[in-house]
Amino acid sequence: MYSGLVGMPVRLINVPFPISRLSRDRCRDVVNGNDPVKGRPIIEELISALTTPLNEGEKRSDIEERTEPRLIGPDTEDNINQLFIDNIWTDFLPIVLPTEKRVEEMLKGTSHDPDEVVGEMRSGYESCTFTVEQVAANAVMAGAKPEYLPVILALAESGVPAITTSTQSFGRMIVVNGPIAKQIGMNSGTGALSPMNRANAVIGRAATLISINLGAGAVPNRTYYGSQGNITDYNHVTFAENEAFLPEGWDPFHVQIGFEADESAVSIFHGYTMWHWKDTFERRKVDALINMAGRPLPSGAYKSGISFLLDPIVANDLVEEGFATKESVRDHIYEQCLISLDEYWQYHLVEGFSRRMAEKGVEPYALWLTQSGDTMINRYRSPDEISILVVGGRTNDFWQAGDWHLIGSFSVDEWG
Amino acid sequence: MNKYTVLNPQGHRAPIQHSPLAPRLDSLDGKTIYIVDMRWPYTEQFTKELRDILAEKYPGTTFIRREKAGPYGEADPELWKEIGNRGDGIIMAIGH
Numbered sequence: 001m002y003s004g005l006v007g008m009p010v011r012l013i014n015v016p017f018p019i020s021r022l023s024r025d026r027c028r029d030v031v032n033g034n035d036p037v038k039g040r041p042i043i044e045e046l047i048s049a050l051t052t053p054l055n056e057g058e059k060r061s062d063i064e065e066r067t068e069p070r071l072i073g074p075d076t077e078d079n080i081n082q083l084f085i086d087n088i089w090t091d092f093l094p095i096v097l098p099t100e101k102r103v104e105e106m107l108k109g110t111s112h113d114p115d116e117v118v119g120e121m122r123s124g125y126e127s128c129t130f131t132v133e134q135v136a137a138n139a140v141m142a143g144a145k146p147e148y149l150p151v152i153l154a155l156a157e158s159g160v161p162a163i164t165t166s167t168q169s170f171g172r173m174i175v176v177n178g179p180i181a182k183q184i185g186m187n188s189g190t191g192a193l194s195p196m197n198r199a200n201a202v203i204g205r206a207a208t209l210i211s212i213n214l215g216a217g218a219v220p221n222r223t224y225y226g227s228q229g230n231i232t233d234y235n236h237v238t239f240a241e242n243e244a245f246l247p248e249g250w251d252p253f254h255v256q257i258g259f260e261a262d263e264s265a266v267s268i269f270h271g272y273t274m275w276h277w278k279d280t281f282e283r284r285k286v287d288a289l290i291n292m293a294g295r296p297l298p299s300g301a302y303k304s305g306i307s308f309l310l311d312p313i314v315a316n317d318l319v320e321e322g323f324a325t326k327e328s329v330r331d332h333i334y335e336q337c338l339i340s341l342d343e344y345w346q347y348h349l350v351e352g353f354s355r356r357m358a359e360k361g362v363e364p365y366a367l368w369l370t371q372s373g374d375t376m377i378n379r380y381r382s383p384d385e386i387s388i389l390v391v392g393g394r395t396n397d398f399w400q401a402g403d404w405h406l407i408g409s410f411s412v413d414e415w416g
Numbered sequence: 417m418n419k420y421t422v423l424n425p426q427g428h429r430a431p432i433q434h435s436p437l438a439p440r441l442d443s444l445d446g447k448t449i450y451i452v453d454m455r456w457p458y459t460e461q462f463t464k465e466l467r468d469i470l471a472e473k474y475p476g477t478t479f480i481r482r483e484k485a486g487p488y489g490e491a492d493p494e495l496w497k498e499i500g501n502r503g504d505g506i507i508m509a510i511g512h
Contacts, residue, residue, distance in 0.1 A: 019462040019511040045475060048504045050449065057432050060434035074419035098423040099460060121427070128427025137423035143424050214427040274438035288453055292484040301487065351457040356487045 006126045009058045011049035013042055031378065071100070088219050090141070091208050098137035098150035100142035109149030110415055114186035118153060123161035123217020124224065130156065130214040138213055141347040142206035147184045147203060148199055152206045154266045158246040160407050162236050162268075163213040169226030171272055173307065173404045174207060175389060177254035178264030180412050181240035188242035191394025193309075193400075195235070204238030230272065237274070237402070242390050245312035247319045250326050253389055257409050264412035269307060269404035271386070276400045285317050286332060289401075293337045293386065298344050298379045300354035301365060305385035305405025311392030314399045326388040334383040342373030417418045444477040448506040451481045452495065459511040465510065 014037040015030055022030065033047050073080060080097055084090045097103065099336045109115055114133035121128060135156045139149055155174070157164075162172045176186055187197035195201050208218070217223040254265040275295070280288035289308060297304040310318070323329045344350055358365035368377065378382050380386060392398065441447060447474075460466040460483070467481040480503070484492040486511070499506055 009437055013436070014461075017510075017512050019459050020456060022462060023460045024461060024465060028469065031466050031469050033466040043469065046470070047444065047474075047505060050444065050507075054437055058437045061436050062434055064431050064432040064434060066431060068428070070424055071421050071423070072424050073421040076417050080420060080422055082427075097420055098425060103423050126429060128429055130427035132424065134425065134427055137425045140423075141425060142473055162450070163431065209425070213425040216427065216429065247498055250458055254496045259420050353487045355457065360486055363506075405478055 001129065006269070007060075007064075013045040013049060015042060018299055032129050044050040045270070052105035060216060076383045076399040078095070087396070089213055091205065092213065093205070095141040096143055098140040102140045103133060103136050103138060104148055106146050107133065109136075109139075109146030110153060112415065118158045119159050121156065121159050121161055121215035122218070123163055123215030124165050124222070125213040128214050128216050134214060135210065136379075138209040139185060139206050142209050142228075143198070143202045143205060145198075145202075147174040148203055148206075148411045150264075150415035151180060151184070151203055151266055152210070154410045154412045155203070155207050155268070156210050157213060157415070158266075158268055158408060158410045160268045161211040161217060163211040163215075163224065163233055165216040165217060165224055165226075167225045167227055169228050169230045169272070171230040171232035171236065172207070173232070173271060173402060174204060174239075175253060175267045175269070176203070176238075176240045176264070176412070177243065177267070178412065179262060180264035181243075185235055186273070187238035188240040188244075188391055190395060192391050192393070193237065194240070200238050200240070205234035207236050207238070208233065232273070237404075239391050240314055245315075245394065246390050247312075247315050249324045250315060250388075250390070252411055253387065256326060257406075259409065259411075265409045267400075267409040268407045269305075270407050271305070271356075271402050271404035274309075274400050276314075276399065284321055285314060286321050286329065287325065289329070290333055290336045292401045293333050294339075294379065295401075297347055298339050299381045299385055300344075300350055301362070302349040302353035303381075303405060304403065305387070306401055307382065307387040307389060307404040308401050309389050309391050310362055310391055310395060310397060310399045313392075313397040314392050315390045317397060327383070329388055330383045330386045333386050334378060334380055337379040338376045339379045340373060341368055341371055341375045343376060344368070344377065345373075427465075427472040441505055445474060445475055448480060448502060449505045449507060450499045450503045451479055451507045451509060452499075453481065454510045455483050455485045456488050456511045459477065459509065462508045462511060466507075 014035045016036050035042050085264050112132045116132045118130055118135055135153050139152045139171040164170055186197045186199040201270045241253055255261050259265050277288055280291045293306050317342055354365045358369040450505045451463055451467050458466045463481055
């Protein structure tokens with residue numbers, strides 16, 4: 001159906017999900033039953049799909065041009081708001097209308113030309129390209145100040161959609177490092193992960209609007225199929241690292257991955273959810289971290305990871321426990337967090353990805369398939385899949401973890 | 417009442433190059449239809465039953481069930497080539 005949007009029609013027959021792990025009898029019932037969307041027998045639909053002559057739309061081989069007007073209106077505020085809602089160009093929170101004057105003002109936040117192409121993004125089934133001006137329009141809608149625009153442009157340039165089409169209800173985490181965080185007033189201290197700061201709130205929201213409008217996605221049952229959705233999509237866990245209270249010897253996250261300390265960068269992580277240290281019992285904090293690191297999907301051909309969001313108090317406690325750098329914490333967790341192959345192969349996504357690669361002879365998965373079940377392997381494929389971030393206001397030795405792994409970090413300075 | 421002109425927030429969508437579907441079959445009699453399991457974990461039972469039921473209902477047609485190599489999102493050029501050479505049609509099973 002919607003693959004028709006990118007020019008390749010498909011005759012789809014739907015079956016009730018899931019079809020994974022069904023008994024033989026249940027499989028037969030499903031196959032002999034009806035397509036839940038069309039209400040007709042699945043077998044008849046299959047035969048019809050193979051034998052019914054093509055309609056005119058299915059015969060098309062032409063090129064279809066699509067153009068959208070740069071401007072909308074003039075119209076009343078109510079009518080324009082309704083148009084944005086009807087077209088699903090919003091996240092359904094109130095928006096600031098992107099008038100020419102407001103967008104012009106927003107563009108003062110960057111030295112780049114409004115017509116410059118920023119990049120390409122695909123949230124749903126087709127990619128869009130977009131300009132600085134179009135990113136600025138979405139920044140206005142989100143409620144941004146002009147000084148936020150370089151961060152939002154960096155997010156857009158990344159091409160990483162904050163919301164993606166998968167049925168799995170993915171989430172993202174967005175972390176800002178470097179001087180820009182302080183310059184635009186981001187919160188890295190008390191309540192940094194809560195809706196208590198304009199920059200944190202708006203930058204996260206802008207990532208959503210970019211996915212919708214510049215990535216052509218996030219429309220339920222059309223370009224988005226996350227069965228439950230993800231509560232983190234509301235703000236994508238957007239915060240700045242508390243660089244001012246990093247222990248001596250602990251580098252800011254962006255420095256760990258190659259930026260200079262005086263450069264600014266935004267990092268985008270992929271994952272699903274977060275949990276907290278209250279579920280642990282270990283006396284040493286590093287042991288509690290290892291406990292928590294044993295929770296996410298073990299990594300493999302389907303990449304996994306974990307990020308720890310530590311209050312500065314916790315970071316200092318880890319220094320007291322002998323960890324002079326973030327890397328020393330990360331490496332220790334990597335070495336200590338093990339899993340048996342017996343357990344490893346039981347994970348659904350390991351079956352779907354690592355086992356398939358093993359069958360193709362790809363290492364180390366092929367070797368693991370030949371080893372005994374009690375062989376222990378590292379839960380993560382590399383220490384780089386474990387991220388240490390410091391955030392919080394030192395009101396409690398609190399920390400959280402999320403199954404977030406880094407997709408990439410992107411320069412903000414280039415967009416100033 | 418005040419009226420406003422606003423920027424269109426959408427990105428530029430590329431032109432669509434439409435690709436036609438292959439012509440359909442007049443009949444399934446004497447034909448070979450491949451059923452390709454994309455191999456989402458543990459869906460093999462479903463595609464086996466699909467093959468068996470189709471074979472029971474359409475005895476004049478050969479239904480061949482094959483599992484695609486690699487994770488579900490990867491292409492399997494060897495299998496596509498085989499189907500192109502030996503098959504008359506394909507049912508692709510993409511499941512969860």
